Amino acid sequence: MRFDVVTIFPEFFDTLDISLLGRARRGGTVSWGIHDLRDHTHDRHRTVDDTPYGGGAGMVMRPEPWGEALDGILDDADDPVVIFPSPAGEVFTQSLARELSQEKHLVFGCGRYEGIDQRVFEHTATRARTRLVSIGDYVLNGGEVAVVAMLEAIVRLVPGVVGNPESLVEESHEAGLLEYPSYTKPPAWRGLDVPDVLRSGNHKAIADWRLEASRERTRRVRPDLLPPDDEGVSPAR
Numbered sequence: 001m002r003f004d005v006v007t008i009f010p011e012f013f014d015t016l017d018i019s020l021l022g023r024a025r026r027g028g029t030v031s032w033g034i035h036d037l038r039d040h041t042h043d044r045h046r047t048v049d050d051t052p053y054g055g056g057a058g059m060v061m062r063p064e065p066w067g068e069a070l071d072g073i074l075d076d077a078d079d080p081v082v083i084f085p086s087p088a089g090e091v092f093t094q095s096l097a098r099e100l101s102q103e104k105h106l107v108f109g110c111g112r113y114e115g116i117d118q119r120v121f122e123h124t125a126t127r128a129r130t131r132l133v134s135i136g137d138y139v140l141n142g143g144e145v146a147v148v149a150m151l152e153a154i155v156r157l158v159p160g161v162v163g164n165p166e167s168l169v170e171e172s173h174e175a176g177l178l179e180y181p182s183y184t185k186p187p188a189w190r191g192l193d194v195p196d197v198l199r200s201g202n203h204k205a206i207a208d209w210r211l212e213a214s215r216e217r218t219r220r221v222r223p224d225l226l227p228p229d230d231e232g233v234s235p236a237r
């Protein structure tokens with residue numbers, strides 16, 4: 001997979017080389033490019049924003065630098081998906097992460113200020129699959145944090161990135177349930193014991209316990225994830 005990021009804060013992505021993403025790049029599974037939007041301005045002050053038509057607080061990102069920046073990245077040959085983080089976007093989910101992890105080329109456009117001129121989304125959509133995506137119902141100051149979060153969720157699902165693919169199967173949200181509680185040694189710690197079943201060696205009993213623990217945690221913490229006909233859904237206490 002290749003991904004490109006357009007941002008006015010390219011240094012924000014210097015940490016990508018740490019940990020999983022860095023290993024994936026060194027292993028050749030993933031490559032990326034970080035592009036400074038200001039490199040596509042042509043005035044002395046490298047201006048990327050201007051006042052909003054119709055008035056209102058704040059500034060809006062100008063379309064011209066975005067058009068030029070994306071001209072240099074979008075190549076029909078690899079059929080990229082362009083993702084703009086936005087509070088007005090579709091919610092980013094594990095399912096969308098899985099869908100995007102199958103793509104050959106992702107392009108992320110990080111807005112700032114009060115957002116990007118609408119025509120950038122409209123024009124980009126004439127040349128590539130384009131999606132506005134939100135990582136949650138709270139307000140950030142720009143798209144960079146959202147892109148880092150999405151990249152971590154997406155790239156870990158790219159085949160060959162995570163050493164043991166088994167570890168991707170029983171995860172929160174992967175099977176529509178929250179993950180079961182995990183334990184390791186010691187068997188007793190500050191008066192708290194590991195559930196006996198997990199030390200029983202009885203794989204079926206362990207699997208049954210884990211499924212029920214996932215369902216109980218989901219019923220308690222995220223009943224919205226359960227199908228409507230799930231019996232015994234108790235309201236979160």
Ligand SMILES: CN1CCN(Cc2ccc(Cn3ccc4ccc(-c5n[nH]c(N)c5C#N)cc43)cc2)CC1
Binds near residue numbers: 110114116136141
């Ligand atoms: C007239 N007013 C009407 C209200 N809007 C609302 C508004 C619009 C942008 C911003 C700041 N910002 C700029 C680019 C950008 C990208 C993503 C996100 C983002 N926030 N939360 C998420 N889950 C995000 C994600 N993913 C925020 C961003 C703040 C507030 C402003 C204009």
